[in-house]
Amino acid sequence: MDVPLKFCSHCGAAVVTKVPPGDHLPRFVCDACGTVHYKNPLLVLGCVPEWEGRILLCRRAIEPRLGFWTVPAGFMEIGETMQHAARRECHEEAQAEVEIGSLLAVVSVTHAAQVHVMFRASMLTPRYAAGPESLEVRLVEEREIPWEDLAFPSGEFTLRRYFEDRAAGRETHHFTELQHPLKR
């Protein structure tokens, strides 16, 4: 997602970086055709799928963080709602069918220009399998969560709040900001 913007995608001319009239931030601007190319944060949608008290985790088959564990999540596509995207990602990565439930976590990952939105979810059947982006998928108890081998801090935040809320018998939502990539 961090490909530098050098040429105008509309006319092919070289772009410059400057503050357009009436704006307050530098943008990628094409002086040839006048197009302003904005860059904005992207939405990553995911869920915590539950079946009889256990939750579904995927071990990543792709970079970044290949081999580490994550809740099913990925970039929202055009034409989807947030809930559609969360359900689709669960289907793709864990081959599991879920009903999306309440909002759980909103994580502004400012250093990566992303917002991660996570929902609770109920698995409709106990069937699951590794999709093409997963090495393996497991249905685990809370005590089996591989906290040290989670792929992303947003996933850890999501799972911590999930189990806290579940223990307290509530379904609330939680905001946080992650400003720096983890040192690993």
Add this chain to the structure above:
Amino acid sequence: MDVPLKFCSHCGAAVVTKVPPGDHLPRFVCDACGTVHYKNPLLVLGCVPEWEGRILLCRRAIEPRLGFWTVPAGFMEIGETMQHAARRECHEEAQAEVEIGSLLAVVSVTHAAQVHVMFRASMLTPRYAAGPESLEVRLVEEREIPWEDLAFPSGEFTLRRYFEDRAAGRETHHFTELQHPLKR
């Protein structure tokens, strides 16, 4: 935001539309340098600023919907959280300082490839004024809301839920999808 993607912003070559290996949707792909150019939904952040029971509305000085009324809202920028973006937009459009409160509405505007996220907000002072993108700004009672002259359906959804919740003495959040542009 709907500028057609014809040229590679990385190398300037013409792009083609095709499904990349391992993907399932057509993307803009540069065969010259191999870059895949994704298009994803954008986040629009806004709030309903309140002062002593009245709420703050802006009349738009820019297209689309010039001359119509809206809650302060706009595209989220890189480096911001959702709450930062909502507060900044309120400052820019209504010159008002607010504390962002609870989540109010999440509107998937699928036809426009946007997600509008709206918060409740408390004005810190009764000061406000039209920013460069507003013709005028008003602090209005519920009975004064110009329902017929609102700029966007997401704003109407936001305000309806806001007053319903306030009348019921609760602060909940609401999801909806807007699939079609309004015929006007």
